Amino acid sequence: MENLTLRDYIGNTLYVTLKDGRILNGEFMAIDAQCNLLLDRVREQSKSATAEVSSRLLGLVSVPSDTVEKVEVPQYKMQEMIRSRAAFMQNIV
Amino acid sequence: MGASEEKSVLDAHLLNGLDKLSVRHGDGIEMVNVTENLRELCKRLNAQSIIKVHSSDLFQGTHALEVNNPKLDSHLIVLSEEELSLSCDCAHGANDVERLQYVTSIADRLLRSVITWLNEYQSLPATLLSCRYVEEFLIRNSQRDKALFKFNTDCIYYDQILTNIIAAICYFAAFVKSLLLRAVIFEEEDLNFNSMGLQSFDIMPPQKLILSELQKSLDLISDDSSPMAVHLGHILKAVRCLVHIEDVLTVYSTSTAYLDELIELARSLQSHTLKLEPPAGSFSMGIQKRRSNQFPPKNIVEPDNNYLGFIHMANSIKTVLRVSEADTAVETFQFAYFFNKLKQQHVLARAIFPLFLVRDNQNILGRYSIEDFLFSHLMEYSLMGTQVSEKMQSSPEVFQVLTPALKECANALFDWYQNASQNTARYRQGYNRQLIVWDSVQAQLETAELNFISAEIHDEVISGSDTVATPLMPYASWVFTLKVMVMIEFTLKGFDLDVYKPYEGYDMFWYVSYLAFHLDSCLIKIHCFIMNRIDRIHAMNKKMKKMKAGPKKSKLKEDYQELMSTEMGQLQTNKQYLNYLIAHTKIHRSLSMFQTLQFALLKSHGVIDNKPPMLNQFANAELIHSLRFKPFSSIGVPELPSYAEFESTINRFVVDGEPGSANFVAEVETNMILMEKESATAEEAAKGIIRAIEANDKNGEMFTGTKLVKQESLEYFGELLNSAHAMNINAKDNLKKLKVDPSAAAKRFAVTLKHQSGMSSFYPLFTVVEKKSRRTSCN
Numbered sequence: 001m002e003n004l005t006l007r008d009y010i011g012n013t014l015y016v017t018l019k020d021g022r023i024l025n026g027e028f029m030a031i032d033a034q035c036n037l038l039l040d041r042v043r044e045q046s047k048s049a050t051a052e053v054s055s056r057l058l059g060l061v062s063v064p065s066d067t068v069e070k071v072e073v074p075q076y077k078m079q080e081m082i083r084s085r086a087a088f089m090q091n092i093v
Numbered sequence: 094m095g096a097s098e099e100k101s102v103l104d105a106h107l108l109n110g111l112d113k114l115s116v117r118h119g120d121g122i123e124m125v126n127v128t129e130n131l132r133e134l135c136k137r138l139n140a141q142s143i144i145k146v147h148s149s150d151l152f153q154g155t156h157a158l159e160v161n162n163p164k165l166d167s168h169l170i171v172l173s174e175e176e177l178s179l180s181c182d183c184a185h186g187a188n189d190v191e192r193l194q195y196v197t198s199i200a201d202r203l204l205r206s207v208i209t210w211l212n213e214y215q216s217l218p219a220t221l222l223s224c225r226y227v228e229e230f231l232i233r234n235s236q237r238d239k240a241l242f243k244f245n246t247d248c249i250y251y252d253q254i255l256t257n258i259i260a261a262i263c264y265f266a267a268f269v270k271s272l273l274l275r276a277v278i279f280e281e282e283d284l285n286f287n288s289m290g291l292q293s294f295d296i297m298p299p300q301k302l303i304l305s306e307l308q309k310s311l312d313l314i315s316d317d318s319s320p321m322a323v324h325l326g327h328i329l330k331a332v333r334c335l336v337h338i339e340d341v342l343t344v345y346s347t348s349t350a351y352l353d354e355l356i357e358l359a360r361s362l363q364s365h366t367l368k369l370e371p372p373a374g375s376f377s378m379g380i381q382k383r384r385s386n387q388f389p390p391k392n393i394v395e396p397d398n399n400y401l402g403f404i405h406m407a408n409s410i411k412t413v414l415r416v417s418e419a420d421t422a423v424e425t426f427q428f429a430y431f432f433n434k435l436k437q438q439h440v441l442a443r444a445i446f447p448l449f450l451v452r453d454n455q456n457i458l459g460r461y462s463i464e465d466f467l468f469s470h471l472m473e474y475s476l477m478g479t480q481v482s483e484k485m486q487s488s489p490e491v492f493q494v495l496t497p498a499l500k501e502c503a504n505a506l507f508d509w510y511q512n513a514s515q516n517t518a519r520y521r522q523g524y525n526r527q528l529i530v531w532d533s534v535q536a537q538l539e540t541a542e543l544n545f546i547s548a549e550i551h552d553e554v555i556s557g558s559d560t561v562a563t564p565l566m567p568y569a570s571w572v573f574t575l576k577v578m579v580m581i582e583f584t585l586k587g588f589d590l591d592v593y594k595p596y597e598g599y600d601m602f603w604y605v606s607y608l609a610f611h612l613d614s615c616l617i618k619i620h621c622f623i624m625n626r627i628d629r630i631h632a633m634n635k636k637m638k639k640m641k642a643g644p645k646k647s648k649l650k651e652d653y654q655e656l657m658s659t660e661m662g663q664l665q666t667n668k669q670y671l672n673y674l675i676a677h678t679k680i681h682r683s684l685s686m687f688q689t690l691q692f693a694l695l696k697s698h699g700v701i702d703n704k705p706p707m708l709n710q711f712a713n714a715e716l717i718h719s720l721r722f723k724p725f726s727s728i729g730v731p732e733l734p735s736y737a738e739f740e741s742t743i744n745r746f747v748v749d750g751e752p753g754s755a756n757f758v759a760e761v762e763t764n765m766i767l768m769e770k771e772s773a774t775a776e777e778a779a780k781g782i783i784r785a786i787e788a789n790d791k792n793g794e795m796f797t798g799t800k801l802v803k804q805e806s807l808e809y810f811g812e813l814l815n816s817a818h819a820m821n822i823n824a825k826d827n828l829k830k831l832k833v834d835p836s837a838a839a840k841r842f843a844v845t846l847k848h849q850s851g852m853s854s855f856y857p858l859f860t861v862v863e864k865k866s867r868r869t870s871c872n
Contacts, residue, residue: 065132
């Protein structure tokens with residue numbers, strides 16, 4: 001994974017857990033040097049005080065880095081990214 | 094090592110790394126935590142760098158919502174305990190009186206929210222959808238099959254009456270949505286229909302069911318004469334009127350009964366003095382937090398006692414329905430030209446107009462086919478009495494060459510009609526789009542009509558000071574007229590919308606006078622043709638009287654009677670319509686010429702220039718001028734004059750010499766006399782038109798075709814008349830200021846474009862004002 005670049009992540013679906021407990025998943029559109037994320041077609045999942053989970057669509061969302069608890073990628077996607085990167089590097093070799 | 098082996102080793106090495114990462118299950122999918130990896134990669138970026146999807150435009154990012162920003166993150170909306178706990182499954186209120194009061198209060202606020210939404214351009218979630226009952230109704234109704242969902246509180250006020258009112262209001266909202274989908278009005282620009290992902294608007298029950306449920310509700314409270322029940326009854330009836338509004342498009346009803354009833358009910362509801370307080374928490378921002386939402390949080394709007402807004406809406410729709418009374422193409426055209434011109438009609442009326450005019454089956458007002466409608470426009474202008482129209486019956490094959498151009502022409506005409514009901518900004522944009530279409534249609538028709546000459550179809554005219562006959566080209570002439578009218582309107586609308594800076598005033602007004610000159614020539618040509626035709630028919634009568642009885646005389650008599658019955662009436666009307674168009678064009682020509690002279694006079698004093706004040710290495714005056722005139726650059730006729738021609742004309746009008754010198758003063762006086770003449774010409778023409786409108790086109794001077802838009806057209810020409818008068822006074826005031834110290838005027842004064850109420854917004858005043866002194870130090 002250490003060989004992956006930011007460009008490899010772009011366009012994939014990210015699962016972002018926020019510090020307030022919400023989980024956003026959406027298409028990774030952009031990132032800056034401060035690790036602020038821009039996600040599109042975002043679905044937000046949150047829990048109410050009664051632990052009821054609700055889900056809704058938000059569209060294009062900017063996620064400041066200081067609100068992020070963790071960012072995850074589905075493992076199968078990760079494998080695809082790694083394979084693509086490997087193929088790319090091999091072509092260079 | 095072979096390539097494939099090398100790849101598998103590399104794969105294995107990379108994939109091995111995955112095992113070392115924390116893996117968890119989320120939504121049944123194994124996830125890999127990449128937080129640290131992303132952070133590490135970001136550290137390697139330059140501070141200004143952004144990595145993004147290729148197709149993404151970062152400008153889009155400016156519209157993004159932002160997590161944890163209270164202004165952009167609807168999740169952060171704080172709801173009160175009442176808002177969180179409000180249940181739609183129990184009847185609020187301790188007894189029937191209280192429950193009736195609560196239901197009436199909810200219904201009252203909902204109905205007023207319709208006006209806040211439609212008349213005051215507020216968003217749907219901040220108005221109708223802020224009601225928890227509406228939200229619940231839409232969610233639960235979408236889960237049912239055909240039958241109408243009803244609240245289940247064991248109280249008829251909630252379960253029957255409130256449910257039915259909500260259903261009816263949602264039904265009406267769904268009708269509004271259908272108008273948006275038909276692209277006659279536009280989301281955000283004309284109204285907001287953010288349905289928060291609720292699909293129920295697309296699956297509303299049929300009108301019949303809604304109406305019968307409303308009637309049942311009315312029956313339930315018919316015996317209750319308490320003020321609260323009476324008020325609720327009025328609300329039910331008003332809502333019923335809203336449900337009926339769609340009839341104007343579903344069955345093309347011209348009945349105004351429901352609109353009249355709505356007006357009466359609105360007056361009555363407006364005058365209520367009841368204390369109405371909905372249950373705490375029944376209106377909130379909750380839906381913005383709970384439902385899909387691509388917009389920043391918006392405070393809900395507490396509607397005023399705004400029932401009178403329904404009167405505006407109903408009257409506006411009634412205005413649009415008047416178009417069905419148009420007897421001729423000219424009346425239809427004039428209706429479209431004036432009904433939305435000075436005051437923007439209600440958004441619903443503007444949406445209804447094009448759909449009511451051009452029906453789903455492409456029928457016009459249920460009376461004409463597209464071809465007939467277009468033909469009527471031509472016959473009521475330039476085609477009547479021509480050889481072209483005469484031979485159209487006998488040799489239809491000759492006219493097949495016109496078919497493709499006429500199809501395009503019909504489309505352009507409908508586009509013109511549709512544009513007439515657009516909002517004020519889109520209206521100008523629509524004209525911009527039409528220019529090229531009209532120009533192309535004109536070129537095609539001209540080519541086709543030139544072929545008629547070789548087919549021995551000659552419609553020629555000698556007009557004005559011409560000595561040689563020119564072809565009339567009745568089709569192309571009509572298109573040319575409409576095109577130049579659109580060009581004038583587009584240019585002048587820029588003043589109305591404050592698009593132009595004062596320094597551009599000269600170019601724009603001079604161009605209008607140039608266009609009006611060309612339009613005038615065309616109108617006079619057609620007028621001459623009509624006059625000649627009328628004279629020829631009358632001459633037949635004189636000739637007949639001199640002839641001896643016999644077959645020749647009988648034939649002539651027969652021809653004469655035929656022409657008198659089929660042509661003469663329309664020719665007389667067309668002549669008078671041309672009188673009107675000539676007078677209207679004269680107003681624009683004179684007022685725009687006045688403005689160019691006024692500008693030149695101000696430039697002579699050095700208080701304004703026709704060049705942009707701030708130029709840099711990337712722009713010069715000619716480039717900026719070309720940019721402004723780009724919409725006209727491809728128009729064939731009348732050709733856009735070159736920049737040099739614009740420049741040479743202003744130099745002809747500018748007074749040379751030292752301001753204040755004897756020669757200068759004398760020339761200024763001469764210009765002022767010219768300006769007075771122009772304003773007098775415009776005033777005279779406007780008064781003539783006003784006289785004709787007031788006399789219902791029966792004073793024998795003009796046919797304005799404005800019987801359906803009498804007030805609107807009177808107001809329009811009244812404003813032009815006021816402008817002519819005010820421009821004259823303003824010019825004298827300007828000169829008075831400049832005369833005090835002509836040599837210092839340039840330093841002391843600047844020029845602004847000033848709109849005044851009661852005057853045409855097409856002709857703002859060039860007003861000399863003191864320059865604002867610049868501060869040189871700050872305390």
